[in-house]
Amino acid sequence: MTPTPAAPMSGYITTGQAAARIGSTPQYVRELIHAGHFEAIDIGTGERARFRVTAESVEKFLTDRTVRPVSPSEVAA
Template sequence: MIAKPVDGLVSTKQAGEMIGVTPQTIRNWIHAGRLTGFRVGPQRFRIDAEELPKAVEVIQTSYAR
């Protein structure tokens, strides 16, 4: 079960579950600039849940070329 986002922000695990990828993929996308990640600890990020569908759409269309 995916927890409800607090303040619209989700963890890398929650973000991955929402769009069907691993937390590592979410971290890779943050480091590549495809997603905006907000650092909340030495190794923890939070992601704006509203940004996820847009990021997936961009990634899917870039692979379609």
């Protein structure tokens, strides 16, 4: 019998994968988790955390920080 993985298979990514998506480091992703910017689960069984981040929260993080062009009328206001 194949053992069941500790983390759900879909919807979660590693801190390394999240870091690659946002152009950062896994350590910064862990800081964002602790700051509440990413939804995550801890699959670690010992003292050290092993996070899996929701792909949805990474997408929301990127969307919320997207810089959009400003129209000339908005600049004049």
